[in-house]
Amino acid sequence: MSGAVAIIEEHETVDAFHRGAFYLVQPKGRGHRTGMDAMLLASMVTGNGAIRVADLGAGAGGAGLAVAARLHEARVSLFERSPDMAGFARKTLALAENARIAGRVALFEADVTLRGAARNAAGLVDDSFDHVIMNPPFNDALDRATPDPLKRDAHAIAGDLFEDWIRTAGAILKPSGTLSLIARPHSIADIIAACGKRFGGLEMTPVHARAGENAFRILVSAVKGSRARLQLRSPLVMHATSGHAFAADVDDLNNGRAAYSRM
């Protein structure tokens, strides 16, 4: 998943994902670096044909590109507020190695918490997407403050973060469109509250590093306008009891060989 291919500037790396199906230009040693979280999030998108997918808070574009790499007709819009991170996404889309997918990926420098006309003007158009994905920044007041301003921006302090982001997801999804997100388990309350009456049919999947350990992430999907009840799915366990290798099912999700479909 990592493994630098070429250093294009001294403070940047180019990393292979999906076993070389696409590459990301990323900041080196600062900012939020793409990894397993983005790949698991991307695995939650399913659908045939030219579905429209929005990646909110796309960063360097990892999750959005992973969707475009696996679903060969999907059209992906990346939304990123930070000009710095959007710059990495722009370089990523310009890489020759990504030519096969870049034509189906559009980048918008936009704050996903915008509302109303300003939101629509920024490319976050009402009722226009089939699937919205998000890996909202974390780190809150209980976490250790980080001296890295780029990382601090990505891992924002924000009590109403899920409300702001999920409100936008609810606005830009088509009726019965799907929201998928990855977050930390202690955000369950905020996520459910923000889904409120906008979304139903929540499916939550705990992600554990190893059997017997507490979950360190949750995958959540929800359907706009649904009234179906929350389901708590069987967990994903990343590693077998010993060793650092990924379990086969998780490795497939991480490398774009399988999708994590709704029930």
Added chain:
Amino acid sequence: MSGAVAIIEEHETVDAFHRGAFYLVQPKGRGHRTGMDAMLLASMVTGNGAIRVADLGAGAGGAGLAVAARLHEARVSLFERSPDMAGFARKTLALAENARIAGRVALFEADVTLRGAARNAAGLVDDSFDHVIMNPPFNDALDRATPDPLKRDAHAIAGDLFEDWIRTAGAILKPSGTLSLIARPHSIADIIAACGKRFGGLEMTPVHARAGENAFRILVSAVKGSRARLQLRSPLVMHATSGHAFAADVDDLNNGRAAYSRM
């Protein structure tokens, strides 16, 4: 766990629990019958010495008696609104087979949703319990209506059920006392909302019938006044891949040979 020992009236059974450590008199073919849910709930109580435990909505007393049977000094108060179900609890406490534990168990016919002075007068005394357990009635508007009035009463229709019950738990627990409950996964939102600022340190454990299936219950514990974050624990899986026997760890919890402690 089941296995009738003696039919004391034609519409009643006497069932062994904890491999014969105690017995319950229960309605036959109507009302809510005690089973795995109550035993898992009881397994969540830990503590040494004469701790005070309240069982809210105790029914025939299954969970409360299971606590008293495993913790040999614990003092348990059963609260049950239905005179009919309280009658079964009363017969249970009068059984010769329960003489070893009945002296540490008190029965209160009381509505756990009472407030203020009326609540205190009913035995639900402010700041007086170390541990509160509850297996709130379920069945809501989406479930099939049941023609059995006794069962309907136990499985009440009530949107604010968790708010009402958890408010009482917050009132009657000592500072830093523990609430434990068992519920269905789709109640997660209501439970978290009701815990609100009253409780923190939530620990949620999904309970699955088999690996790969959605959870059908959640165990939740929380600490009065805590500000600690929610944790999502490793799941309990009741059955191995094939067969109807319980997995060893679940069997131990079900039979009072082990406690399910907080982290």
